[in-house]
Amino acid sequence: MKIIISLATHVGLVRSGNEDAIGLLGWALQGHRPNPLTLSMPLGRTHLGLVVCDGLGGHSGGATASRLAAEFLSAHDGGPADGPEERRGLIWRVREAGRRLDRAAEASPDLQGMGTTAVGIEFSPEGTAAAYNVGDSRAYRVTEGMLGRLTTDDRRSEQGSILTQALGGGSDPDPHVFEIVPQLGDRYVLCTDGLTDLVPEEAIAGIVAALSTSEDRFNTEQAAGKLIHLALDAGGNDNVTVAVAEVVAG
Template structure:
């Protein structure tokens, strides 16, 4: 155990939605690693790709303390797992997945959170009544918004909103974004696929996070609300609550 490691409570939920026939989302919850993966490719086995990503991520930290660069290398290494699986089964050629999550790591001798991201699934932090997106979407519309060519409102309805610019399963392993920061008791983290954010705006999401204290109940309610709002995509939510700090050496 790393000094200052937070004690957490976790809830997770997923639903195929009202339109898709297969749930291509997968999620991971371990003692120190939490993640959501949104598979892409439909006929090219997006569910297989997202499953491989979370299965491979589960071994992170099992052999000792993790440092931020270990997270980076591990996530990039998952790209090869997906490519190798596709090579063994040509029907799966072209499959890919997003991967976003939260991992406890040792940074300068104390526990820190590492947020990692490839693609357009997201990690948010809810603290002090405010919801803040910690990840940057790797998507075509996000780049157009950043350049001023689209507004946020226009991006929500743009035909390119599902085009990701970075994903696992690519010919060259994508570089994940990393964000490293110390834990703070009271923080609540939301990890989600775009099936949530495509149906609910930030205000609706924040309202549930503020009103529902139990992380499992909050995850269930968010997924149900996204399905009720249209359910046009698979919806997956993982909520991680930092309830207290462990000060044992």
């Protein structure tokens, strides 16, 4: 099997800068990248990390925090497999990402108070994977045509968009981890709240759970672009970042 991944990030219609970042295999995509970048990679041969981060603490600090976390979390050369040791290792790495942000903030007054959300999926050579998050960026999985959320929002809805935990800020977060076994035909969406605060899950499902036919095959690049435009059509009051992936034969 292989996985096709399309990545896009848009500054939105209100903000002047983009504090989001996408990490893939230790490399970060950041800035205004509205045209999706699409890559194809094998599954089951090596570890593969994909993460989306939404920075906090002002443009300079937020952008730095999301980039540093995206690079570190997606670069890990040992991914999750079955068993408690691997799960503990994943939790340690998420917390270590926060500690690295704290050390960077201590070294630069311009970065004081920076932090980021993080949502990611790690695929292992053993054929297993784990979705994880800290904050309110989300991961979804489409399997057998049904959209399911893999992550848990860390925010108090009764107080608006108040995050209950994030990476950085001297905290010791407790990441949510959801272990999965990827199947042929699975689709995944990782996104920031710039999408989910404005676009209902039913609308997201309408795009990423679309049936493929011999004449009209599902396209991750088109899906990522459509999700970005849904957020913009709904006001685009925040940065919006998406990663859309599909497991295919190959």
